[in-house]
Amino acid sequence: MNLKPETLAEIEEAIPKYPEKRSAVMPLLHAIQKDQGLLSNGAAEWVAEKLGMEPINVLSVITFYPFFRQHKIGKRHIRVCRTLSCAMSGGAKVCDRMLSEFDTKLNGISPDGEVTIEFAECLASCGSGPVMLVDDELYENLDEAKAQEICNRIKAEAVQA
Amino acid sequence: MAIHPKEHRIILKYADEPGYTPDIDCYMKHGGYDTLKKAVTMEKKDICEEVKNSQLRGRGGAGFPAGIKWSFVDRKSGKPVYMICNCDESEPGTFKDRQIVHKDPHQLIEGIIISCFATECAKAFIYIREEMPKGAEILNQAIKEAKEKNFVGDDILGSGYSCDIVVHRGAAAYICGEETGLIESLEGKRANPRIKPPYFPAVLGLYMCPTIVNNVETLCNVKHILEMGAGEFANIGRPNNTGTRIWCVSGGVKRPGYYEVAGITLGELIYDICGGPKDGRTIKAVIPGGSSMKILKNGERFKGKDRDGTEYDWGIEDIPLDYDGIAAAGSMSGSGGMMVLDDTVEIPVALANLMAFYSHESCGQCTPCREGSLWLKKITTRMVHGEARPEDVDLLKSVADQIEGRTICAFGFAVAWPVQSYIKKFEEEFREFAERHSHADVDRTAAKELACNL
Ligand SMILES: Cc1cc2nc3c(=O)[nH]c(=O)nc-3n(C[C@H](O)[C@H](O)[C@H](O)COP(=O)(O)O)c2cc1C
Ligand code: SF4
Numbered sequence: 233m234n235l236k237p238e239t240l241a242e243i244e245e246a247i248p249k250y251p252e253k254r255s256a257v258m259p260l261l262h263a264i265q266k267d268q269g270l271l272s273n274g275a276a277e278w279v280a281e282k283l284g285m286e287p288i289n290v291l292s293v294i295t296f297y298p299f300f301r302q303h304k305i306g307k308r309h310i311r312v313c314r315t316l317s318c319a320m321s322g323g324a325k326v327c328d329r330m331l332s333e334f335d336t337k338l339n340g341i342s343p344d345g346e347v348t349i350e351f352a353e354c355l356a357s358c359g360s361g362p363v364m365l366v367d368d369e370l371y372e373n374l375d376e377a378k379a380q381e382i383c384n385r386i387k388a389e390a391v392q393a
Numbered sequence: 394m395a396i397h398p399k400e401h402r403i404i405l406k407y408a409d410e411p412g413y414t415p416d417i418d419c420y421m422k423h424g425g426y427d428t429l430k431k432a433v434t435m436e437k438k439d440i441c442e443e444v445k446n447s448q449l450r451g452r453g454g455a456g457f458p459a460g461i462k463w464s465f466v467d468r469k470s471g472k473p474v475y476m477i478c479n480c481d482e483s484e485p486g487t488f489k490d491r492q493i494v495h496k497d498p499h500q501l502i503e504g505i506i507i508s509c510f511a512t513e514c515a516k517a518f519i520y521i522r523e524e525m526p527k528g529a530e531i532l533n534q535a536i537k538e539a540k541e542k543n544f545v546g547d548d549i550l551g552s553g554y555s556c557d558i559v560v561h562r563g564a565a566a567y568i569c570g571e572e573t574g575l576i577e578s579l580e581g582k583r584a585n586p587r588i589k590p591p592y593f594p595a596v597l598g599l600y601m602c603p604t605i606v607n608n609v610e611t612l613c614n615v616k617h618i619l620e621m622g623a624g625e626f627a628n629i630g631r632p633n634n635t636g637t638r639i640w641c642v643s644g645g646v647k648r649p650g651y652y653e654v655a656g657i658t659l660g661e662l663i664y665d666i667c668g669g670p671k672d673g674r675t676i677k678a679v680i681p682g683g684s685s686m687k688i689l690k691n692g693e694r695f696k697g698k699d700r701d702g703t704e705y706d707w708g709i710e711d712i713p714l715d716y717d718g719i720a721a722a723g724s725m726s727g728s729g730g731m732m733v734l735d736d737t738v739e740i741p742v743a744l745a746n747l748m749a750f751y752s753h754e755s756c757g758q759c760t761p762c763r764e765g766s767l768w769l770k771k772i773t774t775r776m777v778h779g780e781a782r783p784e785d786v787d788l789l790k791s792v793a794d795q796i797e798g799r800t801i802c803a804f805g806f807a808v809a810w811p812v813q814s815y816i817k818k819f820e821e822e823f824r825e826f827a828e829r830h831s832h833a834d835v836d837r838t839a840a841k842e843l844a845c846n847l
């Protein structure tokens with residue numbers, strides 16, 4: 233495990249916050265996934281060692297929670313809400329536009345490696361649906377035109393980077 | 394967002410004021426933490442008594458009286474007592490806690506610390522869903538600011554009482570909103586809910602210690618109860634339904650959004666405040682308290698007798714917009730997430746959308762829930778694809794009936810109630826839909842879009 237110094241610092245800061253070490257498993261997994269892009273079996277072993285747990289118990293956490301992943305995704309993680317309120321206001325069209333713009337399928341990595349587009353369940357912004365998360369950023373009141381703008385921006389930023 | 398004259402804002406009083414910011418200076422300029430300063434000079438049991446007398450009920454879903462919940466805390470064991478603020482906010486249709494956390498985080502922190510002080514909690518946790526990363530940052534920053542001012546941390550305001558608040562992020566699982574699933578998750582495990590009894594959080598909660606779990610909005614109310622007094626608080630709304638509630642309205646209305654109100658009807662909310670249906674549309678049905686609650690059909694009459702014997706006969710618009718009013722109409726106010734379905738929405742498709750949600754979110758512990766929710770998804774999906782079988786409507790109902798009441802947690806009700814109530818009220822539409830969609834030439838585009846990802 234080759235973790236960045238700031239990740240290690242985040243980990244050391246998280247553990248003593250809890251009365252019992254094991255409670256830090258989710259914060260540790262968050263920190264490592266952010267650092268490495270995914271959670272390998274090696275990461276599960278590392279966390280287990282750090283918290284005095286069995287690796288299987290860390291893996292059982294990783295595999296339970298949809299946000300924790302053991303596979304690679306594109307540089308940007310895009311999650312379009314699919315639940316009823318967003319669906320009533322056109323979420324499916326927004327998602328389709330994103331997929332076709334990046335020439336990719338749901339849950340896959342786009343050919344340019346830029347994005348992975350997934351459906352998410354209700355993102356707690358139903359009054360301003362359809363909504364989607366691009367990494368940590370929430371976009372609201374979407375339609376196809378706005379989805380297009382977001383795609384353009386992501387592509388422009390990718391060229392700059 | 395302009396505030397509608399029918400709103401009664403207490404919790405969201407400042408949230409949308411131009412120039413109001415989430416930092417501590419702004420909060421304190423608006424009288425923030427004055428109530429905490431008063432609280433630490435009071436007797437703890439007097440604060441608990443005020444909360445009890447206010448008749449404050451939980452805003453997270455079940456509507457249990459907060460003061461009574463607090464009184465259940467096991468004090469004989471001598472173990473530390475923990476406080477958990479439930480900020481999982483994942484019931485579809487609900488987006489009120491987000492407003493508080495993003496726009497007025499210190500109000501929540503003040504509410505939590507007052508509640509912790511009153512109930513002598515050793516530590517507090519805010520469990521926030523992963524999909525609110527900004528919210529978690531804002532809360533962490535606010536806690537840091539509050540610690541610098543000695544409102545959180547050691548020897549709070551010289552009272553001798555110490556309490557820290559830890560923000561814990563989820564990882565995109567709905568079941569973490571269920572309080573015992575949440576506790577398991579906070580212990581570093583899968584969020585498999587615990588069986589009650591014996592695991593009532595107030596007795597055997599976090600680390601098998603007594604634990605209070607309250608929703609964000611509930612804990613904010615504690616601050617206002619103490620500020621205005623239980624009597625004044627109880628005068629807002631109706632007895633047993635005191636205080637304001639933040640309703641979240643989404644779907645087929647002109648002005649969806651969050652509205653803090655008290656003592657109005659469902660009709661006043663959706664027609665006056667939200668502007669009624671979109672142009673050219675009519676309202677077909679309302680899911681009153683988050684997607685798990687039973688549907689109310691526009692045009693049906695809600696009849697019965699009040700506790701005091703008076704008879705009522707309401708249309709959907711006459712239903713008093715509170716716990717008891719919606720319960721009298723046969724549903725629940727739940728988390729306050731109101732979804733309005735207009736005449737463009739086909740009920741079987743709406744159900745298919747929701748069954749995809751529930752089958753994805755079942756924690757998988759109980760066979761009826763794990764298998765049943767998948768069957769419900771499978772059957773509703775094939776309906777949307779025009780492959781319904783003649784027995785499907787009855788089968789849906791039968792599967793739902795076999796989940797209800799046979800599971801470890803209330804998720805079982807949450808998945809069964811939509812199925813049972815949609816079929817009960819729209820059975821004709823289910824059969825007509827299945828028949829119409831069985832023809833090869835029918836246009837399925839709209840249905841597939843609404844079912845979304847099926
Ligand atoms: C499946 C399920 C999901 C729930 N999700 C939430 C939630 O996201 N937020 C919440 O506050 N309560 C949720 N609850 C209710 C909690 O279990 C608990 O009753 C509540 O947090 C208690 O707080 P209150 O008394 O202040 O309402 C959920 C319950 C169930 C059964
Ligand atoms: S009812 Fe469903 S969500 Fe609740 S414990 Fe059982 S399987 Fe899990």
Ligand code: FES
Pocket residue numbers: 313314315316317318319353354355356357358359361363485486487
């Ligand atoms: S349904 Fe999309 S945010 Fe709630």
